[in-house]
Amino acid sequence: MGDAMLEKISRAQQGDAAALAMLLREHYPFLYKYLVKATMDPLLAEELAQDTMLRCMEKIGTYNGSSKFSSWLITIASRLYIDRKRRWRREMKWKQEQAEQQGTRRIRWGFESRNMEWSDVLDAMSRLSSAHRMAVLLKHYYGYGYEEIGEMLDIPAGTAKSRVAAGLGQLRKELNDDEI
16 A cells, blocks of 8 residues: 555544545445446445445544555445345345346446447356355455455355355356356
């Protein structure tokens, strides 16, 4: 982390609203892109990104620098998403499935409307459970280790590793080749 970033974080922790606003503005695009891939729902991703920013504003004083600031934000966002998913489980299951399908259609439409090819991998990713999808994304798209993924998702590193393996296994089976 650069000195300028550390300075902004320090100023934000001391109550400098402008420094905090700058930190959040700089990290929002990265966070949103992660959440779109994790949730497969751009509207939910936007809502979670905003919730994450609010939580960051509340908890900036607890950031201790033991991980990158972006990793800390992903941890907050992942846990908010997991908490939301737990609440959803108490609701009717078909609502969740419907929202994910609609999100997948929105993403597909977004790609197609910009003349971008909808990748078979993204299509297959949309059929993974959110737990497997998040683990695969964090490991193979963002490059985090199993320990980091475990911390971010609040699960043991071994569970993170098994979720990545299971997710990759399902993707390979669906794609029926070694694309991934």
